[in-house]
Amino acid sequence: MENRFYTFVGGNTGPWSITGVQPVIGPSLEMAPCLDILNANLQEVPPGAQWFLRGVTSNQRYVTRPEQASLVAIQESLGRAAATCAALIPITKNATWWALTQDERREIFEARSSHIATGLRYLPAIARRLHHSRDLGEPFDFLTWFEYAPSDSEAFEELVAALRATEEWNYVEREVDIRLVRKDRV
Numbered sequence: 001m002e003n004r005f006y007t008f009v010g011g012n013t014g015p016w017s018i019t020g021v022q023p024v025i026g027p028s029l030e031m032a033p034c035l036d037i038l039n040a041n042l043q044e045v046p047p048g049a050q051w052f053l054r055g056v057t058s059n060q061r062y063v064t065r066p067e068q069a070s071l072v073a074i075q076e077s078l079g080r081a082a083a084t085c086a087a088l089i090p091i092t093k094n095a096t097w098w099a100l101t102q103d104e105r106r107e108i109f110e111a112r113s114s115h116i117a118t119g120l121r122y123l124p125a126i127a128r129r130l131h132h133s134r135d136l137g138e139p140f141d142f143l144t145w146f147e148y149a150p151s152d153s154e155a156f157e158e159l160v161a162a163l164r165a166t167e168e169w170n171y172v173e174r175e176v177d178i179r180l181v182r183k184d185r186v
């Protein structure tokens with residue numbers, strides 16, 4: 001069976017160099033030299049590492065069939081040779097968000113914040129994978145992971161700024177922005 005667990009380890013090993021760790025809202029994470037991403041459910045911080053964050057890939061909650069078709073038609077996979085830049089952005093939403101119903105959340109997420117419509121404009125340049133952590137009792141609700149080429153860095157900043165300015169982000173109570181470069185592809 002497919003293993004849907006991922007563990008992100010901030011420490012001294014791994015293919016990604018961490019270039020910056022910025023708290024956006026709430027407490028930050030410690031700076032670490034490298035990031036390793038394991039397709040596994042680690043039970044403890046590996047020796048010498050500063051932190052680990054776990055999440056699972058899951059079914060989609062909000063996308064409609066037409067949105068799904070648009071995403072599938074243009075989205076790229078992770079691991080492209082030219083995608084030497086990455087961002088790991090762990091996010092937690094507040095109790096008010098989680099007390100809403102699914103239809104109320106979809107209304108804010110897409111009808112009023114255009115998360116998918118905005119994101120689609122940045123495909124295929126940005127490849128992404130969403131990990132859910134809330135039900136694992138982790139410190140963050142989501143671990144969002146993005147890969148892009150250096151020439152798309154500005155576009156990525158524009159996208160992140162656009163999303164942070166939306167109504168959806170009023171419900172974000174913790175966000176850390178971790179930037180990385182791929183060691184073996186630079």
Ligand code: HEM
Nearest residue numbers: 059060061062063089091116119120122126128142144160
């Ligand atoms: C690259 C363009 C992007 C696209 C195409 C995109 C698309 C999506 C889609 C389709 C979902 C909903 C999945 C579902 O139905 O459950 C989603 C969820 C999410 N995205 Fe994005 N996204 C993009 C960029 C971003 C960025 C830059 C961030 C963070 C700064 C972000 C943070 C999130 C979070 C936290 C969720 C989970 C929301 C929730 O379930 O409450 N996304 N995204």
